[in-house]
Amino acid sequence: MSSAPAARDLANAIRALSMDAVQKANSGHPGAPMGMADIAEVLWRGFLKHNPANPHWADRDRFVLSNGHGSMLLYSLLHLTGYDVSLDDIKNFRQLGSPTAGHPEYGDAPGIETTTGPLGQGFANAVGMALAEKMLAAQFNRDGHEIVDHNTFCFLGDGCMMEGISHEAASLAGTLGLGKLVAFYDDNGISIDGEVEGWFTDDTVARFRAYGWHVIPNVDGHSPQEVKLAVENALKNGDQPTLICCKTVIGFGSPNKQGKEESHGAALGEEEITLTRDALGWHHGPFEVPDDIYQAWNARAAGAKAEADWQARFEAYRAEHPELAAEFQRRLAGELPATFEQQADDFIAQCQQAMDKVATRKASEQALNAYGPGLPELTGGSADLGGSNNTVWKGCKSITAGDASGNYIHYGVREFGMTAIMNGLCLHGGVRPYGGTFLTFMEYARNAVRMAALMHQPNILVYTHDSIGLGEDGPTHQPIEQIANLRMTPNLSTWRPCDTVETAVAWKHAIQRGDGPTALIFSRQGLPCQERDDAVLGTVAKGGYTLLQTGEGQPEAIIIATGSEVELAVNAARALGEQGRNVRVVSMPSVDAFLSQSADYQEQVLPSAVRARVAVEAAIVDYWYRFVGLDGKVVGMHGYGASAPAGDLYKHFNITAEAVQQAVDSLL
Numbered sequence: 001m002s003s004a005p006a007a008r009d010l011a012n013a014i015r016a017l018s019m020d021a022v023q024k025a026n027s028g029h030p031g032a033p034m035g036m037a038d039i040a041e042v043l044w045r046g047f048l049k050h051n052p053a054n055p056h057w058a059d060r061d062r063f064v065l066s067n068g069h070g071s072m073l074l075y076s077l078l079h080l081t082g083y084d085v086s087l088d089d090i091k092n093f094r095q096l097g098s099p100t101a102g103h104p105e106y107g108d109a110p111g112i113e114t115t116t117g118p119l120g121q122g123f124a125n126a127v128g129m130a131l132a133e134k135m136l137a138a139q140f141n142r143d144g145h146e147i148v149d150h151n152t153f154c155f156l157g158d159g160c161m162m163e164g165i166s167h168e169a170a171s172l173a174g175t176l177g178l179g180k181l182v183a184f185y186d187d188n189g190i191s192i193d194g195e196v197e198g199w200f201t202d203d204t205v206a207r208f209r210a211y212g213w214h215v216i217p218n219v220d221g222h223s224p225q226e227v228k229l230a231v232e233n234a235l236k237n238g239d240q241p242t243l244i245c246c247k248t249v250i251g252f253g254s255p256n257k258q259g260k261e262e263s264h265g266a267a268l269g270e271e272e273i274t275l276t277r278d279a280l281g282w283h284h285g286p287f288e289v290p291d292d293i294y295q296a297w298n299a300r301a302a303g304a305k306a307e308a309d310w311q312a313r314f315e316a317y318r319a320e321h322p323e324l325a326a327e328f329q330r331r332l333a334g335e336l337p338a339t340f341e342q343q344a345d346d347f348i349a350q351c352q353q354a355m356d357k358v359a360t361r362k363a364s365e366q367a368l369n370a371y372g373p374g375l376p377e378l379t380g381g382s383a384d385l386g387g388s389n390n391t392v393w394k395g396c397k398s399i400t401a402g403d404a405s406g407n408y409i410h411y412g413v414r415e416f417g418m419t420a421i422m423n424g425l426c427l428h429g430g431v432r433p434y435g436g437t438f439l440t441f442m443e444y445a446r447n448a449v450r451m452a453a454l455m456h457q458p459n460i461l462v463y464t465h466d467s468i469g470l471g472e473d474g475p476t477h478q479p480i481e482q483i484a485n486l487r488m489t490p491n492l493s494t495w496r497p498c499d500t501v502e503t504a505v506a507w508k509h510a511i512q513r514g515d516g517p518t519a520l521i522f523s524r525q526g527l528p529c530q531e532r533d534d535a536v537l538g539t540v541a542k543g544g545y546t547l548l549q550t551g552e553g554q555p556e557a558i559i560i561a562t563g564s565e566v567e568l569a570v571n572a573a574r575a576l577g578e579q580g581r582n583v584r585v586v587s588m589p590s591v592d593a594f595l596s597q598s599a600d601y602q603e604q605v606l607p608s609a610v611r612a613r614v615a616v617e618a619a620i621v622d623y624w625y626r627f628v629g630l631d632g633k634v635v636g637m638h639g640y641g642a643s644a645p646a647g648d649l650y651k652h653f654n655i656t657a658e659a660v661q662q663a664v665d666s667l668l
Contacts, residue, residue, distance in 0.1 A: 005296045007224045010045065011037040012280045013080060013293050015253055018072035019276060020286045021093035021100070023267045028094060028102065031250040031263035032070030035188050035221070036155060039246055042227040043153060043184075044077055044299075047235070051303030052082035055110040058332050059310050061150045062113050062129045062428070066122030067157035067186065068103040069265070075100045078111040080289070080297035085109050091287055106427070106455045114427050115455050118447050120163030121420045123183065126154035127169045128424020130181035130241070131399075131409070132431050135379070138405040140328050145317040147310075147328070151235070154183045158196050161185065161204060165448075168417025170241075174212030177401030179238035182231065186221070188250040194261045205245060214240040221246030239401075253280040331377045331430045334458075334514055343374060344508040351500040352537055355529040360563070361464040361522040363503035365390035371507060372396075375432065378511075379425065381409035382436040382462075383418050389436030389464045390522075409433075415441050419448035419461070426457040432511070434460035438470075439479040439521060442486070452517040453491040459517040460510045466496065467618035468653065469564055470524045474643030484623040486519045487591050495543075495590045496521040496617075498566035499529040502589045505540045509593065523564045525646050530566065530587070543593025544605055548585040550577025555584035557612035557664045560627055562588055565616045565635075565655065572660035583664060584610075588627075612667040616660050618650070633663035 014037040022028035049061045065074045072093065078085040085099065089109070092098035099109035106115040113129070116122030130152040137148040160166055173181060185204065189196055205217045214237045220226045227246065234242035251263025254276045268276065277283065284290065318325035330337075347370040351363075358366075372378055372395050382391045397406030411418035415437045422433040442449065442463055452459040468478045486494045493513060495506035503522070510518035530547055532540070539545035547566070549555055550573055557576075561569035566587050573583040586605055588594055594602065606613075606627070613632040615624035621634035628634060635655055642649060650656060 005293050007041055008038070010293060010296055011041040012253070012282045013289050013297065014040060014073060014076040015280060016277070016282050016284065017076040017079070017090055017287065017289070019268050019273050021072050021075070021090050023270065023273055024091060025094040026267055028072060028267065029069040029265050030072065030268055031190070031265070032067055032157060032186065033073035033076065034252045034254070034263070035248040035250045036070065036073055036186050037252070038222045038224060039155070039184055039227050039248070040073060040077055042224050043231065044081060045297070046228060047231050048153065049150060049306055050299065051307045052111070052300050053304060054307060055083065057307050057310075058429070059148065059150050062126065062152040064113055064116065064122045064126040064129070064152070064154040065104060066116050066126065066154055066160045067119065068116030068122060071100070071102065071104050074104050074112065075109070078109060080294065081299040083109070083111045085111070087287060114424070115451055117451070119157075119159040120165040121448060121451060123154055123156050123160050124165050124169035124417055124420035124448075125424035125427060126152050126181060126183070127173045127178065128421035129428040130173070130178040131176060131421065132425045132428035133180055134176070134178060134404040135399065136430050138403065140324055142317070142321060142324070145313070145320065147314050147317050151180045151182060154181070155186060156183055157186045158188070158191050158200055161202070162200055165416050165420060168414035169421060170208060170211050170213065172412065172414060172417060172421070173241045175401065176399065176404075177212070177239050178241045181241035182234045183241065183243050185243055185245045186248055187245055188248045190250045190259070190261050190264060192261060192264055208243045212240060214242040215245065216242065217245045219244055219246045221248035222252065255279050327376070328430070334429065336512065337374055340371075340374060340511070344371060344504070347371070348501060348504045348508070349537070351504050351529070352532055354500070356500055357526050357528045358500060359523050359526050360497050360499065360503045361390045361524060363497070363500040364462065364507065364520065364522050365393055366500065367504045367507040368393035370504070371511060375511065376407070377430065377432045379407050379409065379431050379433045380435070381411050381418060381422070381433065383411050383415045383441070384413045385437055386410075388438070389462055391434065391436040391462055411435065415444040416448055419445035419459070420451070422459050423448060423452050423455070423457055426452070426459050427455070432458065432460070434462055436462035436464060438465045438477060439463035439482050440465070440477055442482055446485075449486070449492065449517065449519070450489060453489050456491060456516045458514050461517060461519045462522070463519060464522045465524045466521045466563060467523070468637070468641040468649045469618060469646045471646040471649065472643050475640040478641035479619065480637050480640055481620045483521060483617070483619045487623065491516040493518045493590060493592050494521065495519070496563040497589045498561070498563050498587055499527050501529060501532065501537070502540055502587070506589060509541065509590070521563065525564060527564055528567055530570065540589070541593070542597050542601065543590035544586055544588035546584055546605055547587040548573055549582070550574065551582030553582070554607060555610055556582045557614065557668055558584045558586055558606060558610050559660060559664065560586045560588055560613065560615040560624065562617050565618055568655070568657045568660055569616055571657035572664065575657065575661050576664055581664070581668065612664065614660060614663045614667065616655065618655050633667060635659050635663055
């Protein structure tokens, strides 16, 4: 009877598939997969709890490859363990339409937990996943019923460690005591430019210990025994996240390129691959894996058993705690309570009746107080601006290392880390995060916003202090181009409401949206509630609608406005109406929502025959020419702001009702 394949032979299957796929594509990164193959073999065959037949099993361990350029490591693992990633998929690495893209793309292939492109973000996503696990365990587990009990494993390299987001995420992970997070640092000393000692000399062990992590240093990443002992040690510590520092050789097995930058981001070449096969003792052809290797890797039977065992435990939990079990399943499925729609509509109607004049950031807090009690999955937070962003509502309870049963995360001054961690919370499931900061600080988090949109994750991004209206803090804090940036991001829904009603509608939209993130943009200054009858109220959710018209029939001119400038547009239109002009005011809190409406509706609101159009917004003017045309006028900002009281700034930059009126007059 033949003996089972050795661990090194199993790891060599990863190396062979990786170098063959990169060679066939003539592009890619063979070095990291070849260097981390031994670590991956120990983790995936000895510890990872997963079921290839059901990649969405709720209590699976999460695995994140933060150094995503080494994607062939993940694709090889998915293929070998029995996921629906075929050998043809491996052969079509980096080709159009293939699920095996250059970097792991969430949704392209089963088993990919997150899109890890820009370095460091996968690590922050993993922190979010581990935090979601801790929160759900605290909220749902009961004595004798551990239905939420899984780990998050993350691979990361030198590049991830250098990125600033790794500092933000690691610091918060340590503070929150995420004991089920285990990160493996691939310390190979090489990046694209060569040996990192010329630009990266951090004492990584001391750094992570200072963050409050359990650190296991000096692990030989090519010794299965050392890696196994390190993982066992990590899993014993339930109070701290663990960093396992693995010393590896990039491009392991390549006689001429291992340990060198040449193996990092380019195919090894046919001749070098032949030499590598000989050096590894891998005497098989390209993309050829022996049956005994496949059998040793295949995790379908073990995965099915693990899930079946969990399902039996869940049924026992359901029998004893039926309401909790139903709530757990609802939240994991991403379904809203059946009562939400009517409750939200009732609140929107109440806002219209109340006619309160408040800042929309305060209106946002009011919406949270209305919607929050019925949405236990809603998990808030702010980058140290809770009082300014108004993200703390009456039912908030802070999450701490000792008690994760709450629903509010204090992210600290970590805008980028916050947004990427929120992406991880979304990806894990069972949690609907929202997080706040000033609109201008969105740029610190910009790439994580983009990744949320790319992955279609329903992240809710709360941005306050939305214009020069924030006043004396000056141009560094006054957003100008940021709203246009958000509006032009594919699959990101952006709302800038003008009052309590539009704010309540915007929050309803964000909560109901399951196919992408929503940016909610709110004012610092108080704004009046606009008058609407029931018919107009019913059109607010369309993103753009006729708020006011000073005459009957087709208007002579149209004023388009958002947010705080809607008040200016209304005042200008009324003044023009007194002069006998028939002027329409279109409030457009969400351009993307408006453009998703039928062509007939868009024509009804913005009839193409009306060429006299003016847009007004205290932001960069360029964006609005798509709606007013080159013959139209835009009242807004042409440069940066200044430090002064808000009223003085609006006058100084000529964003006034009088300026809007004059713009319309000039067109008529």
